[in-house]
Amino acid sequence: MEVINPMKFCPECNNLLYPREDKERKILLNACRTCNYTEAAENNCVYRNELRCISAPPVVLRDAYADPTLPRVKGFKCPICTHPKVAFFVANPMESLARTYACCNPSCGHNWRDEDENRG
Incomplete structure (x- = not known):
C-alpha cells in the first residue's frame, strides 16, 4: 500500500x-x-x-479553578459554596461570548454561565 x-x-x-x-x-x-x-x-x-460547524454544548473545565492564566472576578461568589474567588473564560466564542464562571474552591468546582439566573 x-x-x-x-x-x-x-x-x-x-x-x-x-x-x-x-x-x-x-x-x-x-x-x-x-x-x-x-x-x-x-x-x-x-x-x-x-469542515462544518456542529453545535455542541460548551465544554466546561472541571479543574478551571487551578489554571493560573484564567482571570479572576472580584466581588463574585460561588452560588453553591459562597467561595469568594471565581475564575472566568469564554467557552465557545464562535457561538456566544457569554462568560463561563468556575469556582476557585477545589472541593466545589461549580461552573455556571453568564445567562444563568443563579449568579452569585
Whole structure:
C-alpha cells in the first residue's frame, strides 16, 4: 500500500505548497503562495476536506479553578459554596461570548454561565 503525504513544503521558504492548475500545459502544480515557487505535482488527486460547524454544548473545565492564566472576578461568589474567588473564560466564542464562571474552591468546582439566573 502506497502512503501519500498530502502536505508538501516549499524548499525555498518552508511554507506550505498548495495545488494550482497550469491551464496552458494542463498539469497540476504544487505552488508556494509566498515566494511563487512551483513544481509539478506527483499525484493528480486533490483532496478537499470541508469542515462544518456542529453545535455542541460548551465544554466546561472541571479543574478551571487551578489554571493560573484564567482571570479572576472580584466581588463574585460561588452560588453553591459562597467561595469568594471565581475564575472566568469564554467557552465557545464562535457561538456566544457569554462568560463561563468556575469556582476557585477545589472541593466545589461549580461552573455556571453568564445567562444563568443563579449568579452569585
